[in-house]
Structure formats: structure tokens, C-alpha cells
Amino acid sequence: MTRRPMTREAFLDALLALPSLGDWPQVSPDGRWVAWVWLRVGPAADVWVAPTDGSQAPQRLTGTPENTFAVSWTFDSQALIVEQDRGGNERAQLFRVRLDRPNELEPLTEPDPPYFVRGGQLHPNGRWLVYGANYDFSTRKPLEPTWIYRHDLETGERVPLAKPRRGAWVWPELNVQGTHVLYTRKDRHPAGQQAWLVDVEGREDREILNFGDRAKVEPSWLPDGRRVLFLVEREDKTRALGLWDLHTERVEWLIDDPQEAQYIERAFVPFGSDYAVVVAVREARLRPYLLHVGTGERIELPEIRGNLLPLAPCPDPESGGKGEEWVGVYFSSTHPHDVVRFSPLELSEGAGPEAFRSLSRVWERTPLRPEDFVPAEDVRWRSGDGLEIQGWLYRARVPEGERPKGTIVYVHGGPTAHSSDSLNPQIQFFAHCGFNVLDPNYRGSTGFGLEFQEKIKEDGWGGREQEDIKTGAEALIARGIAEPGRIGVTGTSYGGYSAWCQITRYSPVPIAAAAPVCGMTDLIVDYETTRPDLRPYSEEMLGGSPDEIPEKYRERSPIHFVQNIRGKLLIVQGLQDPNVTPANVEAVRRRLDEAGIEYEVLAFEDEGHGILRPKNLKTLYLKLVEFFERALAQGRPS
Numbered sequence: 218m219t220r221r222p223m224t225r226e227a228f229l230d231a232l233l234a235l236p237s238l239g240d241w242p243q244v245s246p247d248g249r250w251v252a253w254v255w256l257r258v259g260p261a262a263d264v265w266v267a268p269t270d271g272s273q274a275p276q277r278l279t280g281t282p283e284n285t286f287a288v289s290w291t292f293d294s295q296a297l298i299v300e301q302d303r304g305g306n307e308r309a310q311l312f313r314v315r316l317d318r319p320n321e322l323e324p325l326t327e328p329d330p331p332y333f334v335r336g337g338q339l340h341p342n343g344r345w346l347v348y349g350a351n352y353d354f355s356t357r358k359p360l361e362p363t364w365i366y367r368h369d370l371e372t373g374e375r376v377p378l379a380k381p382r383r384g385a386w387v388w389p390e391l392n393v394q395g396t397h398v399l400y401t402r403k404d405r406h407p408a409g410q411q412a413w414l415v416d417v418e419g420r421e422d423r424e425i426l427n428f429g430d431r432a433k434v435e436p437s438w439l440p441d442g443r444r445v446l447f448l449v450e451r452e453d454k455t456r457a458l459g460l461w462d463l464h465t466e467r468v469e470w471l472i473d474d475p476q477e478a479q480y481i482e483r484a485f486v487p488f489g490s491d492y493a494v495v496v497a498v499r500e501a502r503l504r505p506y507l508l509h510v511g512t513g514e515r516i517e518l519p520e521i522r523g524n525l526l527p528l529a530p531c532p533d534p535e536s537g538g539k540g541e542e543w544v545g546v547y548f549s550s551t552h553p554h555d556v557v558r559f560s561p562l563e564l565s566e567g568a569g570p571e572a573f574r575s576l577s578r579v580w581e582r583t584p585l586r587p588e589d590f591v592p593a594e595d596v597r598w599r600s601g602d603g604l605e606i607q608g609w610l611y612r613a614r615v616p617e618g619e620r621p622k623g624t625i626v627y628v629h630g631g632p633t634a635h636s637s638d639s640l641n642p643q644i645q646f647f648a649h650c651g652f653n654v655l656d657p658n659y660r661g662s663t664g665f666g667l668e669f670q671e672k673i674k675e676d677g678w679g680g681r682e683q684e685d686i687k688t689g690a691e692a693l694i695a696r697g698i699a700e701p702g703r704i705g706v707t708g709t710s711y712g713g714y715s716a717w718c719q720i721t722r723y724s725p726v727p728i729a730a731a732a733p734v735c736g737m738t739d740l741i742v743d744y745e746t747t748r749p750d751l752r753p754y755s756e757e758m759l760g761g762s763p764d765e766i767p768e769k770y771r772e773r774s775p776i777h778f779v780q781n782i783r784g785k786l787l788i789v790q791g792l793q794d795p796n797v798t799p800a801n802v803e804a805v806r807r808r809l810d811e812a813g814i815e816y817e818v819l820a821f822e823d824e825g826h827g828i829l830r831p832k833n834l835k836t837l838y839l840k841l842v843e844f845f846e847r848a849l850a851q852g853r854p855s
Contacts, residue, residue, distance in 0.1 A: 278320070345417070405430040440488045500595075602684070633662075707732040730785040730787075782814050793822075
């Protein structure tokens with residue numbers, strides 16, 4: 218029996234109630250539980266858990282009016298450390314939530330602190346909490362760098378174990394024995410990252426993996442708490458995967474073939490396994506495999522419809538660590554992110570996603586079905602310099618004989634990220650409302666190898682990656698999919714910055730309207746007001762600080778070119794955003810007013826970097842559709 222098409226209102230309400238993962242799930246050390254964050258199930262993000270054997274339905278572990286995210290499991294697998302901020306300001310408080318006491322959040326740190334917390338693990342002794350904070354508790358003053366602390370939960374004493382010199386994203390990781398903390402520093406160069414190790418008493422803080430000032434090392438502990446698995450991006454722009462041993466301090470290379478390693482974006486060894494999950498991504502599609510860290514044996518996972526990420530084996534003492542079945546995440550543009558249990562053996566024998574056992578039971582929580590979603594089509598085009606660019610095309614759902622209302626270019630953030638064949642509610646709502654949508658993976662995106670990712674640095678932010686986006690719109694015009702004067706652009710974070718670039722450079726053709734969400738407008742203002750751990754990223758991507766290269770920061774700032782705008786403009790901002798702060802909007806509004814450029818503003822008091830709450834998303838989605846319907850209708854040929 219054919220289902221009747223859903224109305225716009227019914228489809229939007231169903232979309233905004235469809236559970237969506239807020240981060241990758243985490244499997245407990247004993248392998249018996251999996252925890253994840255669901256967005257849009259309640260008024261804010263919450264943590265959920267389910268047994269990995271599938272014997273019980275998911276259980277809500279937290280339920281509050283504020284966004285709550287999972288940080289780490291305790292080593293005894295009996296509780297989770299979670300973090301919660303206020304209104305998206307990212308100044309998080311840490312809590313412990315026990316599995317046998319759901320919705321009881323035990324405070325571990327103070328609420329709404331004057332600093333940013335990074336990580337949070339409970340020591341095996343149950344007394345010490347290890348995390349990073351950009352704060353000197355002895356002087357009670359914020360810091361530019363993030364220091365590593367051991368916090369005694371009984372006495373309140375906070376002992377600084379390590380004191381990096383420069384600001385950087387730091388996520389300390391405690392080994393299972395509780396003897397050492399693994400973390401990273403960017404003291405040598407903004408484009409580099411080295412691995413450091415400090416003992417839990419803070420007596421010896423030392424660098425353990427350094428392959429050059431501009432080389433990046435991403436380390437993580439193995440379950441034995443002795444060895445470290447690390448992915449390195451060398452200064453010659455090649456990747457390799459290796460092991461470092463705490464006892465011998467020797468490095469052993471597991472994968473040192475530059476051609477193969479350039480597609481590896483992450484690697485980790487889960488508890489209960491001797492196999493590393495090697496997260497390779499090719500052409501924006503997950504192509505992971507399992508690699509035995511002792512023998513080098515590989516378990517290849519065949520290509521399937523959609524994307525599958527293995528997380529950890531389910532308990533099976535007779536499997537020798539290989540795990541007869543695994544917990545993973547499965548998703549596609551017509552299938553929401555689903556926490557599943559699957560068999561690598563069955564996959565190799567030809568089984569598909571229909572053989573997976575859902576642990577999150579996501580389809581039970583929605584009236585929507587795969588046929589309600591528009592599938593992603595892989596499209597390619599050549600940019601201005603001839604570089605091939607990939608993107609995803611979502612075709613408008615319109616009655617037979619009717620034309621789409623226009624085309625919206627949806628630009629992903631990062632830029633060190635990529636859009637995959639996955640279910641994006643905003644894109645699906647645009648398509649349902651009659652718009653074609655192009656989701657481009659411009660140069661600088663991950664998912665296409667390290668060489669493609671590094672190309673954005675040849676020009677820096679606001680360079681040829683903006684041509685990649687514009688030429689994608691032009692390619693759709695050439696193919697008869699889009700029409701001149703009927704193309705809009707939107708995106709969040711770097712996607713918002715790109716929307717600003719597009720409307721100030723290519724207006725009104727091909728871009729007739731832009732709706733930047735939390736996007737940078739003045740790169741100097743952004744550098745000065747953003748979180749301190751993000752400033753090295755700006756320096757890496759642009760080639761220096763504003764003091765060193767002020768003209769480049771000015772040249773790449775859309776605020777200085779708003780007089781070129783000839784299309785329609787809607788500015789969207791979360792007023793608690795510590796990443797791309799509201800100072801960006803304040804500065805650009807003054808320039809727009811001076812230039813006599815008309816614009817609209819949609820601001821949210823209780824949102825930070827990106828709009829997350831269902832009630833605000835409903836306002837945003839309806840406003841975006843109304844804005845683009847009005848703006849793009851004006852460009853229709855008569």
C-alpha cells in the first residue's frame with residue numbers, strides 16, 4: 218500500500234523528533250554496555266545506554282534542560298563521566314552518573330566555570346579526576362594553554378601535572394593502571410602536534426613522540442595501558458600508523474605505506490581486542506578495517522550500502538580478542554545513525570545491513586521510513602584550477618511536472634571535516650520543501666586523502682576552496698539542475714564563513730541569497746575573541762597570526778567586502794557561542810548598516826556554536842525555507 222506524502226508540518230515535526238547522534242558512541246571497558254548522546258529526543262542533548270547483547274531497550278541516563286554529553290566510562294564500567302554546559306557556552310561542569318542510578322548527576326566540578334574543561338577520567342582509585350583546564354587554580358586566573366590536572370574529589374585539591382606553554386586542543390587520556398596520562402602539545406608550531414606523557418604524581422612530564430615541529434601525532438592508549446597507538450602526519454605530508462611502548466620506548470610501524478596511510482583518519486584499539494580499528498575514508502565513504510597489532514593480520518570489511526564504523530567487540534572469551542560480533546554505528550542518507558551489533562564474518566560472506574541487530578532501536582522511535590528521505594547522489598565537477606571536487610546532490614521532492622523552487626548549497630563546517638552519505642535533517646527538510654541541495658566537499662575536506670586535505674593551506678582560508686563551492690553551483694546550472702539567480706547558500710561555522718564569502722564575492726550570480734549560521738566575518742575579531750585553544754588552528758590555516766600577516770587576515774575577511782552584496786542576506790547566531798562569538802555579528806552589522814545593505818538577523822539566546830535544541834531548530838528551519846523561497850523566487854525567469 219502506497220503511503221501518502223507527509224505535509225511540510227508533519228514532516229518537520231517528525232524530523233525534529235528523529236534521534237540523532239551527538240558524537241560517536243562509547244563502549245564500556247567490559248564490553249557489556251554502549252553509551253551515546255541523542256539529540257532531539259528531549260529539549261536538549263542527553264546520554265543514553267543499552268546492553269551490547271540487545272537484551273534491553275535503550276535507557277535514558279540523563280534528562281535535563283541543558284545539553285549533556287558523554288565524556289568517558291569509569292574503568293569499572295559502572296558509571297559514566299558526563300559534561301553539561303549552560304545554553305551552549307561550552308563552560309562545562311563534570312558529573313558522574315551511575316548505571317544503577319539513572320538521572321542522578323553527581324557533581325564533580327563547579328557549574329559554569331570561568332574556564333573550559335577538556336576530557337575527564339576517574340582514576341581507578343575512585344578518588345582522583347584527571348582533566349584539562351585553561352586555568353591556574355592557585356592564582357584563580359584563566360590561561361591561554363590548557364594545563365593537565367589531578368583533582369582530588371575528597372579534599373578538593375587540584376594538582377597541575379603538566380603545564381603546556383601554548384594554547385591547543387588537549388584531551389588527556391589516563392591509562393588503565395592509572396599510572397600515566399597521555400596528552401598532546403602544540404608548543405613547537407601551530408601546524409604541529411607532539412605526544413607527551415606525564416606520571417600521575419606529576420614528577421616526570423616528557424615528550425615521547427616528535428616527528429618534527431610541523432608534524433602531527435594523534436596518540437591513544439591500548440587496553441594494556443603500556444603501549445600507545447599513534448597516527449602521525451609527517452612534515453613531508455605523509456601519514457603512518459605505529460606503536461610506542463612505555464617500557465622499551467621503541468616505535469614499531471604497523472602501516473608505513475604513504476599511499477595506503479594517507480586515507481587513515483583515525484585508529485584506536487578498543488577494550489577486549491588486540492585489533493585496531495583503522496578508520497580509513499575514501500571518496501567521503503567509510504572504508505574501515507581491523508588490524509591485529511601483534512601479527513598484522515587484517516580483517517577487511519566489504520563495501521556495503523551506507524557507512525559502518527566498528528567500535529568494539531562484544532564479550533566473547535573464546536574469540537581470542539577477535540570478537541565474534543562487534544558493536545558499531547551504521548548510517549546513510551536514508552538511514553539515521555543506528556548503534557548496531559554485527560558479525561564481520563557474516564559481512565564477508567555477503568550479508569548486508571539488514572543482518573545488523575539494532576541496539577539503539579532508532580526506527581522504533583519515529584514514524585519516518587527510508588522512503589521518506591531523499592538519497593544522496595555522488596556528483597563531480599572541476600574547480601577553476603581543474604581540481605576535481607566531489608559533492609552530494611539531493612533532488613527536490615516536487616509533484617510531477619513542477620519545477621524545484623531553487624537550489625541551496627549547504628556547506629559543511631570544519632573545514633577539516635567532510636560531508637558523507639548520511640542523514641542530515643536540514644538538507645532533508647530543504648529537499649522535502651522543493652529545493653535541490655548541493656553538499657560540496659571542497660579542498661581542505663577530509664575523506665579524500667591527506668594531499669587533498671592539505672590543499673586548503675596553499676591559499677589559506679577564503680582561497681580556492683571558495684571557487685570549489687561556486688563552481689559546484691555553476692556545474693549544476695550547466696547540467697540543467699540549477700538556474701542562475703535561483704541559488705542560495707548556507708552552512709554553520711566554516712560553512713557560515715563560506716556563505717559570507719560566497720555572497721560577498723559571487724552575488725547575485727550564481728549566489729542570490731545567503732544564510733550564514735555562526736560564521737566568521739572578521740578573522741581578526743574572530744581570532745581575538747574565540748576560545749584560546751582554537752587560535753593555533755587559525756594560525757595553521759592562514760599561515761600566521763594577525764600580528765604576523767595582518768593583510769591576509771583582512772583580505773580573507775568578508776566584512777571588508779559587504780558592499781559587494783547584491784543578493785538577500787539572513788544572519789543566524791547563537792548568542793552563547795565561544796567559538797565564533799557574537800562579536801563577529803556585531804562587527805559586520807555596523808559595516809552592513811554603513812553600506813546600506815539590507816539584511817535579517819535570527820539570534821538564539823540559549824544556543825552556542827550551532828543550533829541544537831528542537832524548539833530552536835523548528836524556528837530556524839522554517840525561517841530558512843521561508844527566506845530562500847522568497848529570495849530565490851525573485852530570481853525566477855518570467
